[in-house]
Amino acid sequence: MSTVQTPDQILGIDSVFSKEDREFAGVLRKWLDENVRDKIGDYYLEGTIPARELAEGLGELGVLGMHLEGYGCAGTTATQYGLACRELEAIDSGLRSLVSVQGSLAMFAIHHWGSEDQKNEWLPQMAAGKAIGCFGLTEPDVGSDPAGMKTTAKKDGSDWVLNGAKMWITNSPVSDVMVVWAKTEELDDKGKNIVRGFVIPTNTPGVEVPKIQRKLSLRASITGEIVLDNVRLPESAMLPKAKGLRGPLSCLSEARFGIVFGVTGAARDALQSAIEYTGTRIQFERPLSSFQITQQKLAKALGQYSQITLLAKHIGELKDTVGVRPEQISLGKMVTVDTAMNICRDLRALFGGSGITSEYPPLRHAINLETVLTYEGTHEVHQLTLGRAMTGINAFAN
Known part of the structure; x- marks a missing residue:
């Protein structure tokens, strides 16, 4: 039997990120695995999450508003923030939403558009997770x-x-x-x-x-x-x-960037869980992973996951260097969310009946991504945004 490789190892995905970025993502992943992963299925079923407790923990890690400068914020690169979103959404889209709304919407609005008094009053509290926005x-x-x-x-x-x-x-x-x-x-x-x-x-x-x-x-x-x-x-x-609308729309663009990276985490988690499950599930006296159709599904998902992760990396690099345009963010959100959702849907079938329980993550991720497809600009709105960029014609107008 050949050596088993993770989805990231096969293409060497981690090599495209800096050592500092990888180390921070690793620290966050370890904290999430220890504090949230085993509980997230129950939170989902109960329709809640301990937002204050998690916010304080994430604040101690420096995750909240991490891509902002000053006022208690870490001032990291956009790419490092994106990788944080990836780890958060690998647990659940709801957790990434908590952080994204806090940092990229509420905190960003105050940081970018607020007065010094507003910044000094709220941003340090929000960065520490002592105040939720x-x-x-x-x-x-x-x-x-x-x-x-x-x-x-x-x-x-x-x-x-x-x-x-x-x-x-x-x-x-x-x-x-x-x-x-x-x-x-x-x-x-x-x-x-x-x-x-x-x-x-x-x-x-x-x-x-x-x-x-x-x-x-x-x-x-x-x-x-x-x-x-x-x-x-x-x-x-x-x-x-x-x-004017430039204010709120600039905040939405910030939040969409986190989504572009975040949903790759949901896809990675669904794929890794499918690899593990099919390797231990025995059918017809052999592992489910030994069947050609299973391997075909896993290979297709790997290709799609690798593509959207590299797309997210490219958009992060643009944001950290020359700047990123709204249509580039729209392209990222449109492609990554739709692809991640399809990955999770396809892989759910490999779990059989167990795949519809909260014990395994692909269906939960897929259902969550139905919401992510809608918020911060619907899928259709991003299609029209890109259509306008390519044709010069505004299809939003009558």
Whole structure:
């Protein structure tokens, strides 16, 4: 019998990453294996996750907002952050979502668009996992077209008064602070209401954050709403550097980058678990892995996993050097998520009946990726973004 190799060893995937990046990923993988892996199936079935406990542990490791500079953040490369997302999503997409929303949405918004007071107040706490953040953009009737948001922010003297509702907000029921985007009465040069962002402590009067129940996907993630009923805020709550949709869209681009890397972890975990299971499962007096159809499935998954991992690496390198454009992020998310989801679906069949239980990860990963396919820009939106880049024609317009 030949030597058994892991999915990463066959193509030498790890060799394309720096020693420092590999070492950090190894430390995080060890912590996750020791603290989360054996419990994640139960968290998924129970529809919850110990967000505060995990946030503090991940904060001690320096994972939260790790790609940001200063204010208690580690200031790592984008690629190292991507590898962290890969390890987190190898456990569960819900865990990566917790970190992604914290660092790439809430913290990034404050870091990039906030005042010094806002940065100093919130970022050190959030980096340490002592405060959990969320990001309020999506609304009950407004998803892919954020310009259609209905949440309003009106001036009343020197204060702002916010009214509206946000939907599908990761972390909101357990959050300490939220970044919320709203339309103001100020008009741009096209006569449209200008969007502004606000940093709001969750205990502010008029704020409610009900939990969304009965999810079939991303169950090991706490998802809720944000309901704003005449929420009065001082002028200092507004993100001073964000004016228009460029603010929230820049945050989404940051989060999408983490997804590009993250889903490769789900694919790797599904493939490794399938290799291990088929090597020990005996059928017709021989291991399931000895059958040609099994090996065909494993080989196909290996090829797909290797391709998306190298694509993620390339996008990380762009981000760390010359910069990455929105259409490049769209290409990454479109391809990696769809491919990872198909890998997990195909491999689930190798587990037979056991594959539909929480004991083995491929089906859980596949179901989670149905949500990842939708959030931070739906699959179709990224297709249209790339179509516009290739043809010069905006298919979003009427």
